[in-house]
Amino acid sequence: MSALALLDGVTVVDLSTRVPARLASRLLSDLGAKVMRPTSLLVDGPELGADSNSRRAYTSLLDRGKVELRAEGVDDLWAGLSGADAVVLDEGSPDVVALLESIPDSRPGTVTVTPFGNTGRRSGWRGGDLIAQASGGLLRITGDADRQPMPLPPDVTHGVVGVQVAIALLSIVRNRRFGSVDDIDLSVQDGVVGILEGAVTPAQMAGTVRERMGTMHPSVHGIGLQRTRDGQWVLFGTCPRPAMWDSLADVLGRPEWSANERWLDARLRREDSVEVDESAATTIEALDLNDFYEPMLARGVPVGVVNDLQKVLSWDQIVEREFIDVIDGPEGRRDRAPGVVPRLASGNRKTSDTTTTKKTGAPI
Amino acid sequence: MVDDSARSRGPLEGVKVLDFSQAWAGPLCTRTLGDLGADVLKVESDAFMDVSRTLGPFPASPDRDSSGYFLEWNRAKRSVSLDLRTDEGRASAQRLASLCDVVVENFSPGVMERLGLGYDVLHEANERLVMVSISGFGRTGPAKEHVAFGQQIEAVSGLMSLMTYDDGRPTKTGISWSDPLAGFLAALSVLAALEQRDRSGKGEWLEVSMLEATLATMGRAFALMNVGQSPVDEFRGGRHPELCPAGVYPTQGVDAWIAIECRDQAEWESLCRVAGVNWADRSEFSGPTQRLRNRDALDSLIASWTMNLDAQVLADELQGEGVPASPLLNIAELLVDEHLKDRGFWVSVDHPTVGKLVTAGTALPIAPATLASMPAPPILGSTPVGAGWP
Numbered sequence: 072m073s074a075l076a077l078l079d080g081v082t083v084v085d086l087s088t089r090v091p092a093r094l095a096s097r098l099l100s101d102l103g104a105k106v107m108r109p110t111s112l113l114v115d116g117p118e119l120g121a122d123s124n125s126r127r128a129y130t131s132l133l134d135r136g137k138v139e140l141r142a143e144g145v146d147d148l149w150a151g152l153s154g155a156d157a158v159v160l161d162e163g164s165p166d167v168v169a170l171l172e173s174i175p176d177s178r179p180g181t182v183t184v185t186p187f188g189n190t191g192r193r194s195g196w197r198g199g200d201l202i203a204q205a206s207g208g209l210l211r212i213t214g215d216a217d218r219q220p221m222p223l224p225p226d227v228t229h230g231v232v233g234v235q236v237a238i239a240l241l242s243i244v245r246n247r248r249f250g251s252v253d254d255i256d257l258s259v260q261d262g263v264v265g266i267l268e269g270a271v272t273p274a275q276m277a278g279t280v281r282e283r284m285g286t287m288h289p290s291v292h293g294i295g296l297q298r299t300r301d302g303q304w305v306l307f308g309t310c311p312r313p314a315m316w317d318s319l320a321d322v323l324g325r326p327e328w329s330a331n332e333r334w335l336d337a338r339l340r341r342e343d344s345v346e347v348d349e350s351a352a353t354t355i356e357a358l359d360l361n362d363f364y365e366p367m368l369a370r371g372v373p374v375g376v377v378n379d380l381q382k383v384l385s386w387d388q389i390v391e392r393e394f395i396d397v398i399d400g401p402e403g404r405r406d407r408a409p410g411v412v413p414r415l416a417s418g419n420r421k422t423s424d425t426t427t428t429k430k431t432g433a434p435i
Numbered sequence: 436m437v438d439d440s441a442r443s444r445g446p447l448e449g450v451k452v453l454d455f456s457q458a459w460a461g462p463l464c465t466r467t468l469g470d471l472g473a474d475v476l477k478v479e480s481d482a483f484m485d486v487s488r489t490l491g492p493f494p495a496s497p498d499r500d501s502s503g504y505f506l507e508w509n510r511a512k513r514s515v516s517l518d519l520r521t522d523e524g525r526a527s528a529q530r531l532a533s534l535c536d537v538v539v540e541n542f543s544p545g546v547m548e549r550l551g552l553g554y555d556v557l558h559e560a561n562e563r564l565v566m567v568s569i570s571g572f573g574r575t576g577p578a579k580e581h582v583a584f585g586q587q588i589e590a591v592s593g594l595m596s597l598m599t600y601d602d603g604r605p606t607k608t609g610i611s612w613s614d615p616l617a618g619f620l621a622a623l624s625v626l627a628a629l630e631q632r633d634r635s636g637k638g639e640w641l642e643v644s645m646l647e648a649t650l651a652t653m654g655r656a657f658a659l660m661n662v663g664q665s666p667v668d669e670f671r672g673g674r675h676p677e678l679c680p681a682g683v684y685p686t687q688g689v690d691a692w693i694a695i696e697c698r699d700q701a702e703w704e705s706l707c708r709v710a711g712v713n714w715a716d717r718s719e720f721s722g723p724t725q726r727l728r729n730r731d732a733l734d735s736l737i738a739s740w741t742m743n744l745d746a747q748v749l750a751d752e753l754q755g756e757g758v759p760a761s762p763l764l765n766i767a768e769l770l771v772d773e774h775l776k777d778r779g780f781w782v783s784v785d786h787p788t789v790g791k792l793v794t795a796g797t798a799l800p801i802a803p804a805t806l807a808s809m810p811a812p813p814i815l816g817s818t819p820v821g822a823g824w825p
Contacts, residue, residue, distance in 0.1 A: 077627040080634065094654070102627045117698035120677030121723050129658035186759075191777035197759040198696065201681055205694035206761040208769050210683065212609030213598075214673075220683050220692060220763060221606050222673040224597040224666070230652025231612075234619040235798045241626040242471060242799070245446040248633075255800055261780055262798035268459065268610035269490075270766040271795045272503035277492040280767045282690070286595075286607045288586065290490060296605070304605050306590040308582070311486075315582070368581050375587030377605050379596040379667050380656055386591075388578040394647050406661040409651045413624040413641040416554065416568055 075411060078104035081244055084155040084179070085137060088163030089116040090200065090226045091259060092184040093133045094233030096159050099240060100136035101411040107151055108134060109142035116163050118199040118225075127401040132408050135398055145170065155179040157243040159236065162186070162197075180243035180253040184236055188258030198259070200229045207263025208270065215285040232262035291337035292344045293319065293373070294351035301359040307351075308373025311337045318370040322363050323354050445472025445802040450629065451535040451824055453528075454478060454512065455552075457485040459585070459611060460569050460645065461541035462508040463618030468537070468625060469511025469810070470801045476535075476823050477509065478528060479815055480518040485509070488815070494789055500814045501789050509812035510784050510794050511805070515823050516816030525551050527820050533560040534824040537625050541569040544579050554640040564638040565628040567621045573644035583645060585611025592649040597656060597670045613645040620648050679726040680706070683763065684738045686746035692763040693746040695737065695753065705756040710740050784811040 081104040085096035100106040120126045142148040152158060152167065153174050160167070161184045171178050183189060186198035187206070196202075201222055204210040209228060214221030239255045246253050269289055270281045281289065286296040291309040293316075298304055310316040313335050320328035328350075333339045340347050360376060367374045378386070384395055384407065393410070400406030442448040450473040454465040462477075462485065469475040479485055490504040491497065499505075515531070518524040529552065532538055538557060540547055547553050547568070554566050568574065571583020589595050589612055595605040624641045632638050656666035659676065669676035673683065680703070681696045697703040700723070707715040714720050714736065719729040726733055741749060746762035753760035762768075769775060770793070780796035792811070801809075 075627070077631040077639070079631070081630060094652070098623065102623075118678060118696075122677060125658055125662050125664070125677070128661045129655055132654045132658055187774065188778055191774040193754070193774040196754045196761075197702075197757060198761065199678075199681075199698055199759060201675070201694050201696040202759045202761045205683075205692075205763045208764050208766055209609060210694060211692075211763040211765045214606050214609075215600070215604075218600060219685070220673075221598050221600070222675075222683065222694075223608055223612075224594070224653065224656060224670045225675050225677075226655045227594070227612075227652050230654070231616050231619065232798065233652070234616065234623055238467065238471075238619065238623050238626060239799055241623065241630065242446040244630065245626065246442060249442055251442070253800070257798050258778065259798075261775075261778065261796060264769055264775065264780065265795050265797045266463075266610065266615040267766060267769075267795065268614070269504055269507070271770070271793065272506045273492050274766045274770060275793060276494045276501075276503045276789070279492065280765050281609070282765065283609065286586070286605075304590075304595075306586055306595065306607070308584050308587055368578075371582050373582045373584045373587050375590030377590045377595045378593050380593040380653070380660055383591070383593045383650070388572055388576040388646070389650075391576045392573055392644075392647075394650070400661060404661065406657075408657055409653065410647065412620050412647045412651045413567070413643045414647075416566075416574055416640040416642040 075101070075415070076103040078102045081105065082107065082155045083240060084108070084140065084151055084158045086113065086164040086167060087159050087161045087184065088113050089118070089161045089184070090133065090229040091232040091236050092159045092161045092182070094230060095236035095240060096137065097133055097135065098234065098237040106137040107140035107155070108137045109140040109148060109151065112142055112148070112165055114163065128406065131398070131400050131406065135408065149173070152179060156247055157182065157240045159184070159240060177247060177250070178252060180247060180255070182236055182239045182243065182255045182257055184257045184259065186259050188261065189256040200226050203232065203259045203263050204228050206260045208267050209263055212270070212281045212283055214283045216283045220283060228263060229259070231266060232259050235262045287344065288341070290341055292341040292347065293337070295344065295348040297352055297355040299355055299358055299360045303360040304377035305355070305360065305364070306375050306377065308375070309337050310373065315372050319367060319372045322366045322370065322372070325354060442472060443802060443804040445470070445805050447471040447473035450474070450537060452476065452537040452539060453531050453535045455538065455540040455542065455547070456569065457541065458487055459508055459614040460618040460621065461539055462487070463615055464567070464569070464621035464625070465539050466508050466511055467619065467622040467797070467799065470797055470799060470805065472802060472805055473537070475512040476531065476818065477512045477514045477813060478517050479514060480516050480524065481815070482518055482520065484815055498788070501786070506786065506789065506792060506812045507795055510782065511810055512813055513810060513818040514813035514815050515818045515820055517820065519550050528552055529557065529560065531823050532557045532564065536563065536565060536629070538564060538566040539569070539621065539625070540566070544570055544574040558638060558640070562637055563632055565625060565632060566638070566640045567624050568640070568642045569617050569621050569645070570642065571645050573647065574642050585614045585645065588613035588645045588649055592646055593656070594649055594653065596667050598673070599667065599671055601672045613649045616652060617643050617645040617648040620651070674730065679723065679730045680733055680737055682734055684734070684741040686741050686749065686762070687743055688746070691746050693741055693749055694761050694763060696759040698759065702758050705758045706753065709753055709756050709758065712740070782806070782809060784809050786811040787814055
């Protein structure tokens with residue numbers, strides 16, 4: 072696994088058992104931090120699944136790059152915590168408050184990640200990724216308008232919270248250098264409500280409450296989600312600029328769409344979306360993907376085919392950027408894993424000083 | 436440039452950020468940096484303003500300073516007007532970049548270079564500069580020039596393929612999912628690069644691809660693939676591959692739902708107690724394997740139980756017995772939610788034209804000093820060029 076060395080010298084102890092915190096420390100490991108994890112003291116959260124095969128495959132991705140903190144007893148754990156810059160905990164972590172308070176000088180700060188936070192009337196409530204989606208307002212607006220809400224794939228929502236946990240950990244590391252010890256109470260619900268797009272101010276200013284609208288954008292529209300003759304689902308972008316719409320119409324051989332002044336404007340198309348989509352469906356159903364996809368991309372039309380993961384992994388954009396890592400997985404497998412984000416920007420600069428190569432899998 | 440005294444405004448107090456970004460991912464990144472105490476100066480112009488200033492909704496007639504979409508992601512910033520098409524504007528931008536710690540941009544790859552604001556130029560004048568570039572597909576590769584909106588990233592990344600109804604029709608998240616992911620990863624990148632700079636004295640240029648950001652949080656799908664299972668099949672219909680019951684069930688009212696997520700046997704048995712039923716004793720639902728095998732039948736039973744109950748009352752009761760549950764809250768309900776109020780989640784600002792405005796909160800702590808004087812989303816060009824960083 073290629074990792075950046077931006078965080079060389081930063082040490083984080085990971086005492087977490089659930090995805091958001093565990094992913095956060097993995098992200099810091101990707102960036103070069105030394106992440107220590109006393110595996111023998113920790114029990115995987117139940118949402119990681121009962122099937123041991125898939126659970127091990129998953130935890131090996133969550134824990135890759137971390138090093139084992141040998142904690143045969145309290146003294147070992149105390150020593151590990153004493154040397155850390157920050158500690159990440161969650162509701163399944165062992166109670167280490169007394170150990171932290173016994174550390175002389177400046178103890179590491181902590182980020183404690185719980186479903187609803189440690190304060191507030193629902194502080195004791197339980198929840199995994201699905202509850203985060205529901206309580207965070209995301210699930211209510213995800214899915215087709217005339218069907219039941221569609222959950223995001225498991226742990227994707229926890230993923231965006233995990234990035235916020237990682238930011239919190241680096242905030243602690245930075246503040247500690249300036250002499251303060253922070254303990255951050257991070258609520259998963261807060262982390263989801265905070266990303267509701269186009270919801271908060273519209274609700275106040277226009278009284279509009281976002282509800283489910285499938286693949287539609289709230290205010291602008293292209294020709295929606297369509298299916299081609301060869302069975303590919305394609306999501307056409309909103310084409311906010313008239314030139315995009317002109318190109319889309321031209322590639323599809325429908326110049327009359329450009330001549331229709333109502334359809335030239337993405338906001339007006341949104342109002343006419345049923346009619347627009349029905350008209351587009353008859354066109355797209357008669358075409359194979361290859362008839363229009365590359366020409367549209369070449370002309371700057373926002374369009375995306377609905378890929379499955381296997382196709383993504385063989386996509387030349389992914390292959391050329393070498394984004395997928397192959398790592399040592401459980402049972403002697405060579406597993407595929409998403410690579411490191413961010414990466415050094417390309418250019419003329421030498422990157423050897425800030426790039427390192429780690430070959431470690433998850434701690435055993 | 437950074438004063439090492441105690442940081443009452445947060446960990447990024449004293450850090451100067453020059454923000455060329457627009458729309459959502461970049462502005463969320465820089466808003467996060469501002470929340471953490473950084474001084475963020477947003478570069479726009481009358482000719483090339485943040486596109487979100489045009490998206491509305493507007494409290495009255497359309498006005499570039501009161502677009503709801505813009506207001507959501509641009510608190511904790513100032514705005515300077517620089518026309519980057521002119522020599523004067525570019526020179527001012529270069530001067531500000533020579534004085535700052537961080538540059539964030541999300542133009543298409545190559546635009547900053549064409550403006551004379553590429554990292555090589557800026558770094559030569561300021562070797563401590565950290566720069567983060569956000570793009571749809573990355574700065575290299577055959578798709579680097581493709582137009583990228585968050586919607587399309589969800590399609591091409593494989594995320595939508597994991598959100599299909601039983602009839603095979605895919606759907607997407609209710610937001611432009613890749614934007615906040617990329618925005619937060621960009622903010623994380625800034626913090627990490629500042630750590631390195633504090634050691635080495637030198638800045639770094641990092642890039643965040645929205646496509647790669649989206650894939651980075653799909654670990655469970657990768658894990659299933661690695662053990663020979665199909666994530667598309669395993670997640671179809673919004674199902675969880677390992678947990679049952681774990682789903683969305685109808686409740687009393689219009690479009691009212693509750694999510695219930697039993698993660699182990701104890702939570703399942705507690706659910707049965709609350710429901711007053713003996714489902715846990717039935718052989719087809721007794722253990723996790725049996726429940727997964729008979730998931731559709733169990734989901735029907737649960738739905739028939741929940742459909743006449745109030746979602747909030749039921750969630751309170753279930754959580755009281757240790758069962759993870761929550762109503763599917765909408766934004767109107769969240770804005771008056773007592774728990775979020777308890778936690779001081781919402782961030783109020785006093786906007787010059789809109790007045791008092793509640794903006795989306797954050798999971799990250801905002802220092803009291805920053806919160807007390809939180810800059811409202813800026814009026815375009817309200818900071819004179821010379822006052823940017825004198």
